[in-house]
Amino acid sequence: MRPDPVDAVSRLPAGQQPGSALTALAPMQDVTDLAFMSVITHYGAPDYFFTEFFRVHAQSHLEKHILRSIDENATGRPVFAQLIGEDITHLTRTATELLRHNVAGIDLNLGCPAPKVYKKNVGGGLLREPAKIDEILGALRAAVPGRFTVKMRIGFDDTVNFERILDLVNEHRVDLLTIHGRTVKEMYRSEVHYDAIARAVARVRCPVLANGNVTSAARAAAVLGETRAAGVMIGRHAIRNPWIFRQCREQFARQPVTRVTLADVRDYIGRLYRATMVDGLPERMHVNKMKKYLNFVGQSVDPAGAFLHDMRRAETEAALFAICDRHLLAEPAREFSPEPYPGVIARPNCETPSLLADGCSLETITA
Ligand SMILES: Cc1cc2nc3c(=O)[nH]c(=O)nc-3n(C[C@H](O)[C@H](O)[C@H](O)COP(=O)(O)O)c2cc1C
Numbered sequence: 001m002r003p004d005p006v007d008a009v010s011r012l013p014a015g016q017q018p019g020s021a022l023t024a025l026a027p028m029q030d031v032t033d034l035a036f037m038s039v040i041t042h043y044g045a046p047d048y049f050f051t052e053f054f055r056v057h058a059q060s061h062l063e064k065h066i067l068r069s070i071d072e073n074a075t076g077r078p079v080f081a082q083l084i085g086e087d088i089t090h091l092t093r094t095a096t097e098l099l100r101h102n103v104a105g106i107d108l109n110l111g112c113p114a115p116k117v118y119k120k121n122v123g124g125g126l127l128r129e130p131a132k133i134d135e136i137l138g139a140l141r142a143a144v145p146g147r148f149t150v151k152m153r154i155g156f157d158d159t160v161n162f163e164r165i166l167d168l169v170n171e172h173r174v175d176l177l178t179i180h181g182r183t184v185k186e187m188y189r190s191e192v193h194y195d196a197i198a199r200a201v202a203r204v205r206c207p208v209l210a211n212g213n214v215t216s217a218a219r220a221a222a223v224l225g226e227t228r229a230a231g232v233m234i235g236r237h238a239i240r241n242p243w244i245f246r247q248c249r250e251q252f253a254r255q256p257v258t259r260v261t262l263a264d265v266r267d268y269i270g271r272l273y274r275a276t277m278v279d280g281l282p283e284r285m286h287v288n289k290m291k292k293y294l295n296f297v298g299q300s301v302d303p304a305g306a307f308l309h310d311m312r313r314a315e316t317e318a319a320l321f322a323i324c325d326r327h328l329l330a331e332p333a334r335e336f337s338p339e340p341y342p343g344v345i346a347r348p349n350c351e352t353p354s355l356l357a358d359g360c361s362l363e364t365i366t367a
Contacts, residue, residue: 022231024048034069035275041075044246049079056085056094078104092143105147113184124184127156130164137172151178154196157185166203178209197227209233216338217247240296263332299340
């Protein structure tokens, strides 16, 4: 059996063995479900998956579609169940319920920046209240005999509480910490503060995953060098490029990195379409759902954004795939750019999530 990567890395001085660096797919609402996990695995699975967050409150129950990504996980890789909430009784109840399923561990969300979420003092909102975080970490640590992990941003609108929260991570013996190197107020498109991630790596005793704008295997190696983190967590750029985990592994082992062609990308889009097909989902809605993934994919197809422009106008499956064939199979051997083309953005004019959004969603988040 493959040695457990977190255990293997946690025994090493941080940053000592880049060849063994960890990779994880970031939890993403509406994205990291069973279908997407299976597609990612086809192109090269990360070491770990994380579910979309389970909302926790007095009336909450385990959402069935998220539970499927645990119960029917056929990727061969462990999946952590992520919780978002602030009520201690119900957080521990939910963690206990989830531990009856095949989870790698329980992860607490301390980062979601959607106003509807942070205003309820959950997700990123909790970063304003270290005393509350202390209570929650203590209760969850006591309720979770196995692996208990945290995914956090570096602060709410500044980093005054950052060191204090990192000390709580140590005090409560958190097993793995992911840091998205932005504050809540910085949302998704500012620069990422890798220096803050480096400070966390130096301060906490558990392995740290660096997260935020890890766009390629080369960037992953640079971020590991800069932060000395034990690994990287990748979100939007894995939607754009599902080969990224395989490429990271090759890069870390100093092997040649897989070159992806436009024909490979056409294969990915077909596979994603089939995997996300749901009984009863009208064709138009399925096409619209595909456009949300393709918003990211299009950033690496052509520097002028012509694929993005055309694909956004498709209304039927036939039209969508005709556009894909035109843009991807005319020069099938041309390279799919490992980095997004500069200036080709996933959704223009969409930096601030809608106040109506009650979480992080593909409707509102760009790259
Ligand atoms: C569509 C979408 C949904 C997200 N949902 C979650 C979530 O459920 N839980 C969470 O901790 N972070 C969520 N995030 C944040 C990502 O996990 C990640 O921290 C962020 O996108 C930065 O990483 P990236 O630059 O690799 O995308 C979401 C991000 C996106 C784009």
